[in-house]
Amino acid sequence: MDAELLRRVQADDLDAFEEFFARYRNPIYRTAYGLTGDRLAAEEILQDTFARAHRYRHTFRQDVSPLPWLHRVSLNLCYSRLSRRRLETGPIDDAAEFGLPDNRPLPAERAEQAELRQIVREGIAALPEKHRSVVVLYYLQRLSLQETAQVLGIQLGTVKSRLHYALRGLRVQLEGDRRFGGAYHALPDDAEANVT
Amino acid sequence: MIDLGGSCNRHRPLLVDFVDRGEVQPGTSAALAHLDRCARCLAAIESTMLTITALRRLGDAAIEAEPRPDAWPRLRARIEGLRPRRPKVMSPLAGIALSFAIVAVVVVPFRFGGGTLDAGAAPLGQSAPINPAERRIETAYIAAVRHVASTAGANQNFDTSAAFNRIYPDDIRPTRKEVGPAATTVRPSEAS
Numbered sequence: 001m002d003a004e005l006l007r008r009v010q011a012d013d014l015d016a017f018e019e020f021f022a023r024y025r026n027p028i029y030r031t032a033y034g035l036t037g038d039r040l041a042a043e044e045i046l047q048d049t050f051a052r053a054h055r056y057r058h059t060f061r062q063d064v065s066p067l068p069w070l071h072r073v074s075l076n077l078c079y080s081r082l083s084r085r086r087l088e089t090g091p092i093d094d095a096a097e098f099g100l101p102d103n104r105p106l107p108a109e110r111a112e113q114a115e116l117r118q119i120v121r122e123g124i125a126a127l128p129e130k131h132r133s134v135v136v137l138y139y140l141q142r143l144s145l146q147e148t149a150q151v152l153g154i155q156l157g158t159v160k161s162r163l164h165y166a167l168r169g170l171r172v173q174l175e176g177d178r179r180f181g182g183a184y185h186a187l188p189d190d191a192e193a194n195v196t
Numbered sequence: 197m198i199d200l201g202g203s204c205n206r207h208r209p210l211l212v213d214f215v216d217r218g219e220v221q222p223g224t225s226a227a228l229a230h231l232d233r234c235a236r237c238l239a240a241i242e243s244t245m246l247t248i249t250a251l252r253r254l255g256d257a258a259i260e261a262e263p264r265p266d267a268w269p270r271l272r273a274r275i276e277g278l279r280p281r282r283p284k285v286m287s288p289l290a291g292i293a294l295s296f297a298i299v300a301v302v303v304v305p306f307r308f309g310g311g312t313l314d315a316g317a318a319p320l321g322q323s324a325p326i327n328p329a330e331r332r333i334e335t336a337y338i339a340a341v342r343h344v345a346s347t348a349g350a351n352q353n354f355d356t357s358a359a360f361n362r363i364y365p366d367d368i369r370p371t372r373k374e375v376g377p378a379a380t381t382v383r384p385s386e387a388s
Contacts (some may be wrong), residue, residue, distance in 0.1 A: 012273070018268055025263055034258030046263055047271055054275050081346065092218060121247045139251035145217075164209050167216075171240070171247045 003062040019059075027141055028074045035078040035121060035138040040086050045081070049074045075129075075136060079169055082125050089116060123173040131166035134159055153176050203230060204237050211241050216248055 005023075008016030028049055031044035052073055053066065060066050124135055137148040138159070149159045207227035213219040214227070231237050 004328050014272065017275070018272070021268055021271060025267065029263045029267075030258045030261055033261045034254055037257070039261070041367060043263060043267065046267060046276065048286060050271055051274055051278070054363070055278070094202050113253075117251055117254050124251075128253075135251065139248070140255040142259060160209075160213070161215075164212055167212060167244055167247055170251075174247055174250070 002065055005061050006062045006066065010060065010062075017054060019052075019180060020066075024070055025050070027067070028070050028089060030073065031074055031140060032078055033134055035075070035124065035136065036081060036162075037121065040080060045074055045077045048077055048099045064153075065151070071133065071137065071151065075133065079125055079132075082121070086161060119174060119177050120170075123177075125172045125196045127166055127169055131162050131169065135170070138163060204234060204240075207231070207234075208240065210235060211237065213246055215241060215250050 005016055005020055009020050025046060027047045032045035032049075033039060036042055036045070051068055053070060054061075056087055060069070124132055127135065134148055135154055137143045137151055138145065145149065145156055145159050151158045152159070154162075207223070207230045210221055210223050210227040211231060213221065214224055232240065
């Protein structure tokens with residue numbers, strides 16, 4: 001099905017590209033929104049990602065899903081934005097203001113949650129690219145391990161290995177972040193001997 | 197027994213799989229037993245669980261999010277804006293090619309015959325049939341030109357501006373009528 005759609009997209013069929021957009025827009029948007037925490041930025045990243053997809057549509061292989069390519073492009077766009085510090089931090093919680101007022105957390109709690117999210121985003125951004133991808137797909141996109149492996153074109157064991165190293169790296173970063181106010185306590189050195 | 201961290205490194209991936217996805221593998225029981233005895237692994241796993249929770253909360257915030265309904269119209273407008281358009285200024289090569297095409301289509305058939313605009317045009321090497329009235333006009337014109345040319349040759353002071361004066365029948369020129377000052381006219385109504 002992807003192959004036929006891609007063939008039509010490559011034949012400059014704009015209706016086919018609309019279908020292509022409708023099929024892949026949500027995962028890309030959610031990735032961008034999860035990482036930037038900013039709806040407007042996520043919209044722009046979505047637009048930029050698919051504009052590039054249209055520009056480079058002739059390079060797509062019809063026998064391979066374009067989703068990994070789209071994810072890579074959107075992740076790069078997210079991190080290039082974050083690295084330029086163009087985004088204001090924490091607006092992801094603004095969406096909650098339009099929900100049920102009675103269930104809203106107190107301002108102090110919301111600020112703390114927003115800060116935690118920002119710390120986590122920065123931690124993800126600091127991971128190596130291959131670790132970052134599995135974290136985003138597995139934890140933010142809620143893909144299964146098998147789906148993550150398919151999207152990235154790697155083995156299931158490789159996904160698990162990368163998740164393990166990514167979690168360890170992220171944990172170390174969160175532990176070292178003073179902004180979290182001691183929620184993550186310092187751990188003894190891993191190299192220290194212990195008694196079994 | 198002193199362990200230099202080797203068993204911790206061996207057990208932790210199994211422990212993370214267990215707390216993250218509930219996966220029970222062959223070594224999970226031994227890893228949990230190790231966790232009961234190892235404060236450092238306990239702290240690491242607690243910290244890992246907090247990290248996983250934070251990641252999932254971050255995902256929760258995004259998982260229901262959807263782009264705005266006008267996302268496609270905006271993208272479409274952008275794509276159509278990026279599409280190559282016909283150049284406003286024609287390239288010189290295209291202009292030359294177009295000129296040759298015009299010459300080939302319009303001029304050549306009349307030069308070499310076979311044109312469709314003038315049914316009297318003859319193929320190359322053949323004389324076209326000429327209308328007798330046109331032939332008479334052409335003959336008269338040639339004779340007049342020869343007459344003027346011979347007159348000019350006989351008189352070097354010949355005013356060339358008169359060479360193409362109009363040829364009147366029987367060489368009778370109209371006499372110039374002298375016109376005096378306009379006479380005052382009185383309308384009948386005022387005379388009365």
